[in-house]
Amino acid sequence: MKARFARGGSNKYLVQMLEEGLVDYILDGQTFDLEGVRSMRENPNHLNTSPFTSYNYHGKGNFATMVDTSILGATEVDLNFNANVVSHSDGLLLHGIGGWQNCLFSKCTILPIPLFRDRIPVIVDQVTTLCGPGELIDVIVTERGIAINPLRQDLIDAMKNSKLPLKTIEQLKNEAEKICGKPSKPVFGDEIVALVKWVDGTVIDVGRRVVS
């Protein structure tokens, strides 16, 4: 099976796929290692792209929506599949958004995440900071089971006979809480310290001052 294109961040593994003919093109936004740099210099099929071509929502289309699947990280996911990528459960802003929001527009967005980190469940009632609306997040993969967004009946149907451990997101959350207990919430002040913009410039959430 051959891929027509892969979107970078490129690394040595993606470069190897390109050189072995497993993927026709890398459409790259940034090189993640020096093999990526070398490949971009030497290989005409390793193309440099920009946020204009790949991600800009106020344009006449962009590449992100044409991608069959994007596989991304998250710090937290809630029962509506809304996800957080900028803060941890302690409320501190610790990551940028990067291309994460833009990639949610792929045809199938999958978040492989551990069910808990340092005994803190990743699936929660409400994410600390909401960065991505659940309607764009299709699948959560954890080591204890896979939850498909109920909005994606087509995927649920396609996986009907699978041997993979398919569960609801509520089941995953309950399993995590059974193991870790319910985590304590951070205490926030009223002050807004940061805005989280959505891809169209509107404000999807804010960061508030962390008191403890």
Place this chain on the structure above:
Amino acid sequence: MNNNKILEQKINAIGRKVPLMANGQAQIPYMGVGKYRPDGFKHAPRISTCADYPADGNKLVSDLREALIRCGLRNGMTISTHHHFRNGDLIAVQIFDIAHELGIKDLVWFPSASFPCQEVLTKYLEDGTINRIEGSMNGALGKFCSEGKMTGIGVLRSHGGRYQAVQDGEVEIDIAVIAAPTADAFGNANGVNGSAACGLLGFALADSQYADKVIVVTDNLVPFPCIPWQIQGNYVDYTVVVDRVGIPEKIISGTTEVTKSPDRLLLAEMTSQFCVEAGIVKENFSFQAGAGGTALSIGIYFAEY
């Protein structure tokens, strides 16, 4: 605490309370996916004339300080940088060292992302050289912001949202400083050649197109023409040569390494298995793996099909 951070707020379409004003700018609450309809025209930088630029194409000035002064660096300006060197960036901190020496205040730093190598900038957030960061806030900078210590309100955007904000005029860049592994004196520049090659300069594209003033900084000056020209010199005001523009070995940082953890590899394997069974992995399919060790490992499993 900072009372100007308690603002009039409204519940947006996804149930979050967000302000209607921040940093002196009106804000639009999120309306739902694809629901907000933009209006009007794109932002346009001032018209330039060749009469103001050297006919021989040589835009070199003595150093970064000179270039910033010639760009009219003053209080309240928005200064942009790109993050293609990731944790090996050597230029962003220098800009604010210079601004501090010149006694400039209230700058807005508009990076395409920030990294631990820039955490020293907290001292300039503390002394008022920098008012706020509009970009990613990682590590110590994120903690500083979360504790309410930043004067202004930070703004987090996606890479696409950053381009959108510049294009739409929500952020007007006064001075863009573009660190380039190779450039000519006219300002054509690329990231693929030179001893500090970092791949590409795509994150600086919007900055070059829309900023009022553009400085290209390089440690590998080549005679015109610099090929390929990922950044076009026709957008560039000044060029500067430095000893070292970045440390490419430091591009690799935390989130860009493939995981060795067996737990994470299991997640990657389950994900690729899901993609195969759901019919996503098919002839001529396409995929994107984000930063983060688990996501980056997916390719290894896709390669097996």
